[in-house]
Structure formats: structure tokens, C-alpha cells
Amino acid sequence: MKLKNSYFYTIRENIKDEDSVSGNLLVRAGMLKKTSSGIYMFMPLGYKVLENIQKIIKEEMDNAGASELLMPALIPADVYASSNRLEAFGKDMFRLNDRFDKKYCLGPTHEELFTIAAKCKVNSYSDLPFTLYQIQTKFRDEPRPRYGLIRVREFLMKDAYSFDKDEESLDKSYTAMFNAYKKIFGRLGIDYKIVRSDVGAMGGSLSEEFQAITDIGEDTLVLCDRCDFASNMDVCECVHIEDKSSETPLEKDLVLTKDAYTREKLIECLPEAKTKEVKTLIYKTAEDKYYAVMLKEESVVNESKLCKLLNTTSVELAEKEVVEKNLGTYIGFVGPIDLSIPVVMDNEVKNMVNFVVGANKKDYHYKNVNLSDFEVAITGDIRNVKESDVCPKCEGKLTFKKGIEIGNTFKLGTKYSESLDLMYQDSENNLKPVVMGCYGIGVGRCLASIVEQRNDENGIIWPMNIAPYKVAIVVIDTLNVDQMDAANHLYQELTDLGIETILDDRDVRPGVKFNDMDLIGIPIRITIGKKIVDHIVEMKRRNSDEVKEVSIFDVVYNMQDIIEEENI
């Protein structure tokens, strides 16, 4: 691309609307333009990057034996009704009606359509296994889009679905996809971790997430400093080393804790509460049952763990009025003793002796409370792990990192094949449901993650195989015939070799060109200036400050070497 007569622009100043580093840089580099909240235009430069990412994904999916196809984005609502997901998606789904008032939606995910596609082919076990995939636009009406391309309402996704006759065969298909994912994210140059995660609304037995490590990540990853343990905080189990305190249990004792509605106030009244407080929260389940949930001090309830333990679909904190009127206790002074609802206790409390709880009486707590002082209905793991916790796999220490979910792999099982009647005939003439897996990659999130991980104060630093152009030729003096001739010649030579090159022939000061090429992150810069009379040009890498003088006759070979080496 010769810049002088091309669609090329950059923005010098900070973009107010874009808070994330990646969103800001991509808009400033002229790669993205926001249309509306969570909806972006991909400008020519940004689109090239997006295509480069897609190319790598497609290559690895094809290598893994998957077949590409393309599904519609506009889908009759009936399709989702058949698997009962119209309700499950609720407001997340964009919905519309046609002129006859028939209901449609813009597809948020495509399990149903892929299942229908599989039915076209599957009759007997000999038709299995196979894997299908597409790269297609998905629509989700996110309540709060943010962070540039990280959380958007319209986005490009690679989704793949495997179809197998049994679990054993699914394992093979799953592993093939899993390995393809490792290759893809490796080639994209993303620093990522694979973590266990919640199967969530997708159903199924196993779910693993590929998480790009960045501070703006919306997920918390739990990692071990000693072994390879890695988990999403949502599902990370808490382990406790059996360690009954050596303290002897004392008689419980009612103490005045006036106005101690907060933890800080309580510690003022009762200093030992700092380490010995056990808080009690009143939760309401989807079935309108109430439970008193006990946890140690600063532990945080993990609501999905609590749901599982209580065998319900959702829980929420009870309203203040209900707690104070129906249960006869007071927010801030709730405790397990003489309470009329079942008590659910976190495992961590089992090890505690002489702790502090609310007295269900305004302005009073009990101290020196022990397990014998109240009844517990259920004990289990209901809290989020803490950084001080021990690793569930070894005895190492846990650390937390923030991650962006850029891909995931699910073993779906037979949930969709059963609800959508995708059956095959086995060798003994029995009809059996097909065993499915599904595998997603957020293409835009990959792009944003790369920028989040690779940038400096001057702009983006693309890895070679993602960069929209590999080489930028900067001409210092565009009026100088020698310089322009050499630049045009080099540009032609590189272009003929299939190396995507920018020729910055704009009649602006060199600083502007250097800054623009840095901002848009071109990996190699060739500067053609005065020394062209001696056939010398400069070569500089985006990720280094070193400037090398090279003979113009060698420059093509040099670059071919670098590009070949890095274009993985």
C-alpha cells in the first residue's frame, strides 16, 4: 500500500470513549471505529489484522480435520424454542419480527443449527465422527459492553461442533480440537492459560477455557506457584488442612456491640472479631426457601457453588424486611444460634474455635461460640478461594491473575442431540443419541488481547504473522528522486515476493511517519534517506531501538529471513 493515495489515517489524541489500552490504540491507529455501544467498524487496516487471525484459525481447524461451513445469522425463533433456549437466553438475544409477524432472532450461538446440519448426514455409526466449524458474526445484547473489542454486542466467533458415537470417540475429537487451540494461540503470540471452568448454561461434563492474561480481564484465574494447577475462580474448590485450633472451647458469652453494623465497627467493639468473626448471610433460593449461610470473616460467597449445594438454579440475598420481620433478627447481628431456618456452613468454619457470631439481637454478638452451640443443616464448599489458600492439587500457594476468555472447549454430551433428535443406529440396530462437543474462539477478543499484551508508549507491536503489513518503507525526502526511486523499486520487489509492504510516500515530516508506523505496529521499518547515494538504508525493528545500516542490495534477503523465521 502506498499511503499517499490510500485510505489511511491515525488519530493523535487520546480517545475519550475508549478506556482500555487496546480499544484506544486500535481506534487511534485507524483500525476500528465505534458505531454505537459495543458495535464497531473494522477499517481497512484493522480488517487485515482480523483476516490474518482468521487465516491462522482456519488453517489449524482444517489441519485438525474440521470442515468449514457458514450458518445464517438471522434465525427463526422456533429453532431455539426446540431446545428450550429461548427462555434461557432471555434478554441477551436480539429479537425481531418479519412482515408477517413471525419471530426471528440474531443468532447468539449455533448449537441448534449445527445439530440440524448434522442430521443431514447422520444415519448410522459409520457416518461418525466428524467436526464442523464456521467463523461468523454472533449477536448478544450485552447489558454493558466495554473495553473495546473485549465485550461487544456484535462479534466474530469461530465455533466448532464435534459429533461422535460415544464418549471414548468424543475424547479423541475433543483432544484434536484442544491441541489445535494450543497451536492457534501459540501462533497468535498470546500469553494464555488453560483453566477449568463452569459448564454453565451449556450443559455437559467438561469445560476448559483459554484465558489471555491481562489486567483488564474480567475473569479471575487461580494458579498454583508450584504445580500446573489452573482454574477459573468460579469453580475452584477450596481445600482446608485439618487443623483444629489448640485452643480449648470456652462457654459462649453475650457481648454488647452497639451499632456494630459493619465489620470495622465490630472490630472496634470486639477486637478478637478481626480473626474470629463468622458472618451469617440470609439467602433466598429460586424456590423461595431461606437459608442462613455462614462463612469466615472476609470470605466471599460463591453463589454458583451455593446453588449446587442447595440443588437450586439461583440464589440471592434476602431482602432486609424479610430478615427483620419474618426471622426476628437484624442485619449486622445475624447469627446461627436459635435461628428458625436451616444453617449452611462453609467448610472453613469447621476448623474454628471460640468464634464470634451475631446474636440475632440488635447491638449484641456472641463470642467464644463453638460448633456445639448451634445446629448445622449442611456443610460444604460455598466460598471463593482466597490467595492465601492451598492448592487443591499439591501443597503450593495459590496466586490470582486476571484473564480474558478467548476460547473454550466443552464436552456437551447428548443434551442437544436428545432435544433435537439427532440419533444414529449402532451395529446392533439400537438408536442412540450422538455425543457432541463444542469449541469457541472469540476472534475479536484475540485481536484485542494481542494489543493488550503487546504495546508500548508509542503504540501497538504486532507479531509478524498478525501484522497488517510486515514492512514499512519510510522515505525521508519524497521530493528526492534517488530516494523515491529506490523506495519504489524496493516496494515493488517486496510486493512481488508476496511480502505485504507499506510505502510511506506522504509529503510530511519524517517524525510524523515514524510515529504513525510505530502506532500501527509494523514489525520492520526501512528508512530511505540521504545515504541512498551510497546504497545504504536503515533497518529497524518495532520491538527494538537498534537501528542497523544495511546495503539496499541485501535488504530483501535480510527481510525474507526474518519474516520466514517469525511468520509461524
Place this chain on the structure above:
RNA sequence: CGGGAAGUAGCACAACUUGGCAGUGCGCUUGGUUUGGGACCAAGAGGUUGCAGGUUCAAAUCCUGUCUUCCCGACCA
């Protein structure tokens, strides 16, 4: 959906408190001087101040409504 902030030239913002010519910087156009890390001088172009209504002799400014965007939270294969 709850809480907060903001909408003024392509971009970033000022003027709003206390109503009185629509401003500044960057970018853009023209001319000149420059020319190796975002040049300088001069002259210009560019606006329904988000939208609708109200108060007033007079509204970017005050009032009401509405739309949009961003941030924190809730939510989220």
C-alpha cells in the same frame, strides 16, 4: 437494571456557577519559510452547542422531558 459522570467543529476540550457576538489546541485549506522522531509564520474553511419543549427582550448557559455515550456495580455459552 441500580449508582455516578458527560454530550459544544473531524479529535480533545473551554465558555455554563452569575443568561448578552460560538471559543482554544490538534487536524483540514491556501501562501511562504522549513525538512531524520508529531515544524514555524500568515490568511482561511468548518457549528441547528445531542434532540424536543418551557422561562426570558435575550438560552450553550436556567427549568422539564427525552435520546445517546462512558465509568462503578448487577448480569453474562
